[in-house]
Amino acid sequence: MSLPTTASQTIGPFFAILLPLGSNELAPPGTPRAIRVEGCVFDGAGTPVPDALIELWQASESGQHALTHDETFRGFGRCMTDPDGRYSFVTVKPGRVPGWDERVQAPHLSLGIFARGVLKRLSTRLYFPDEAAANASDPVLSGINEANVRRTLIASAVGPRRYTFDIHLQGDSETAFFAI
Amino acid sequence: MASDTGNRTSGYRPDDEATQPPYLYAAYRSTVLRSPSRPLIPLQQTLSEITGPIFGPGDVGPLDYDLTRQHSGQPLGQRIIMSGRLVDGDGSAIPHSLIETWQANAAGRYAHSEDNHEAPLDPNFTGGGRCLTDAHGHYRFVTIHPGAYPWGNDPNAWRPAHIHFSVFGPAFATRLITQMYFPGDPLLPFDPILDSIPDPTARQRLVATFDWDTTEPGFALGYTFDIILRGPNATPIEA
Numbered sequence: 001m002s003l004p005t006t007a008s009q010t011i012g013p014f015f016a017i018l019l020p021l022g023s024n025e026l027a028p029p030g031t032p033r034a035i036r037v038e039g040c041v042f043d044g045a046g047t048p049v050p051d052a053l054i055e056l057w058q059a060s061e062s063g064q065h066a067l068t069h070d071e072t073f074r075g076f077g078r079c080m081t082d083p084d085g086r087y088s089f090v091t092v093k094p095g096r097v098p099g100w101d102e103r104v105q106a107p108h109l110s111l112g113i114f115a116r117g118v119l120k121r122l123s124t125r126l127y128f129p130d131e132a133a134a135n136a137s138d139p140v141l142s143g144i145n146e147a148n149v150r151r152t153l154i155a156s157a158v159g160p161r162r163y164t165f166d167i168h169l170q171g172d173s174e175t176a177f178f179a180i
Numbered sequence: 181m182a183s184d185t186g187n188r189t190s191g192y193r194p195d196d197e198a199t200q201p202p203y204l205y206a207a208y209r210s211t212v213l214r215s216p217s218r219p220l221i222p223l224q225q226t227l228s229e230i231t232g233p234i235f236g237p238g239d240v241g242p243l244d245y246d247l248t249r250q251h252s253g254q255p256l257g258q259r260i261i262m263s264g265r266l267v268d269g270d271g272s273a274i275p276h277s278l279i280e281t282w283q284a285n286a287a288g289r290y291a292h293s294e295d296n297h298e299a300p301l302d303p304n305f306t307g308g309g310r311c312l313t314d315a316h317g318h319y320r321f322v323t324i325h326p327g328a329y330p331w332g333n334d335p336n337a338w339r340p341a342h343i344h345f346s347v348f349g350p351a352f353a354t355r356l357i358t359q360m361y362f363p364g365d366p367l368l369p370f371d372p373i374l375d376s377i378p379d380p381t382a383r384q385r386l387v388a389t390f391d392w393d394t395t396e397p398g399f400a401l402g403y404t405f406d407i408i409l410r411g412p413n414a415t416p417i418e419a
Contacts, residue, residue, distance in 0.1 A: 001270055001271050002193070002269055002270070002411060003267070003268075003269045003270070003271055003408045003411070004195070004196055004199045004269070004379075004382060004385075004408065005195045005196075005199060005200070005269060005356070005408055005409060005410050005411075006356060006358055006385060006386070006407050006408045006409070007199055007200055007201065007358060007377045007382045007383070007385065007386055008200055008201060008356060008357060008358055009201070009344075009357065009358045009359040009373060009374070009386070010208075010210075010357075010359075010373060011344070011346075011357050012344065012359075013292075013294060013295075014282065014284075014290040014292040014294070014295060015282060015344070015346075016292060017282050017290055017291050017292050017306060017307050017308050018280055018282050018308035018310070021235070021239055021278075021280070021310065022233070043213040043214050044212075044213040044214070044215075044217070045213050047213075049214070051294070055355070057228070057231075057232060057233060057352045058228075059227075059228070065227055065228070065231035066231075066233075066234060067231065067234065068234055068236075069234045069235055069236030069238070069239065070236060070238075074233065074234075075233070076233035097226065097227050097228055098226070098227055099226050100224055100226060105226060105228070108228065110228050110229070110352055112352070112355060114357055115214060116210050116214075117208070117209075117210025117211050117212075117213070117214035117215075118203070118211070118214050118215070119201035119202070119203060119205060119208070119211060119373070119376055120200055120201060120203070121355060121356075121357065122203075122216065123223075125228075139224075139226075140223060140226075144221060149218075149221075169213075169214045169215070169216060170213060170214065170215060170216055170217050171217070174216055174217060174218055175216075176218075176221055177216050177218075177220050177221065178220060178221050178222070178223040179194070179220035179221065179222050179223060180223050180225060180229045180352070180353050
């Protein structure tokens with residue numbers, strides 16, 4: 001039996017009336033080696049998107065994804081963009097996770113983007129600029145031939161353990177989105 | 181690098197494109213600048229996609245499922261009971277899985293600072309709910325019938341009454357946000373958000389069913405709405 005998946009619809013502009021479940025602080029303040037990731041979501045005209053929801057899913061520092069709800073590091077975060085289209089997460093840098101064909105993946109954050117005007121989730125990944133060797137052998141990154149597209153998936157370092165990662169929904173700087 | 185994949189699937193089946201909206205659907209104007217212009221890049225699923233956030237009883241309050249009991253008084257509007265089943269593409273129940281809902285009040289107004297519709301707020305209604313499915317994939321919410329409301333898509337655009345559903349399922353790959361509509365709503369044929377779904381039967385599946393069995397005498401009308409998430413591939417992953 002194969003049943004068709006229920007159709008997706010836009011999140012719309014009012015998701016925030018739900019009291020938040022899941023926060024943008026995956027690592028509590030004071031966590032050693034905590035990193036901060038921040039950025040802005042832009043539309044095709046370069047205008048910030050003030051009503052997007054970014055969801056983050058990642059492995060722990062040792063490269064394990066949480067498999068139950070009672071693990072210390074649950075690996076899930078959420079952030080609504082602010083009126084300037086900005087989001088941020090405080091978390092830890094994930095470890096390396098198996099890929100396929102014996103190839104190990106570079107550290108990455110999986111991101112899902114929902115917004116008014118986005119009829120189904122957009123999926124992308126954030127890779128780290130200080131992981132050049134791991135990135136070069138990552139099976140997903142290295143499968144993208146165009147350097148300018150690959151580059152949209154790599155965050156910029158702006159300070160110690162601080163990264164920026166802008167998301168462009170459309171246009172010349174369009175972020176690489178995946179069919180997962 | 182060991183990872184406990186257990187009996188986890190090797191991945192999730194892709195969707196039939198006709199059953200899902202495209203990113204660009206010009207009749208829904210907000211998609212024009214918010215849809216990617218390049219095709220999506222195929223990604224062979226890895227642990228990052230076939231695992232996903234897991235929620236437990238500690239994440240959900242005892243009254244989160246009842247949107248009529250979140251304030252000191254009762255909200256205005258027609259009380260309804262929304263229930264249904266969360267299953268995967270094989271028809272198997274998805275147990276203990278988070279479902280979130282949000283909606284407008286009976287007058288068609290969201291309790292959100294950016295909603296400028298000049299309809300009254302209801303001090304006894306916020307409009308957000310959540311619950312976990314039970315062991316058999318069943319969920320149940322008590323709420324009120326939301327109102328239709330105008331929006332800016334064209335000078336006389338109205339959204340049909342709807343409830344937003346957010347579901348997670350077992351994996352990052354199965355995450356889904358959708359909207360549920362009500363049978364007999366005269367606005368359904370005119371809604372570009374619903375109409376963005378190419379397959380008419382897929383559109384119809386977003387319309388709930390009025391149900392006597394879950395209608396509670398003297399209390400509330402029952403509607404049912406089942407949600408289907410992507411089914412697993414047949415081949416299990418090699419440990």
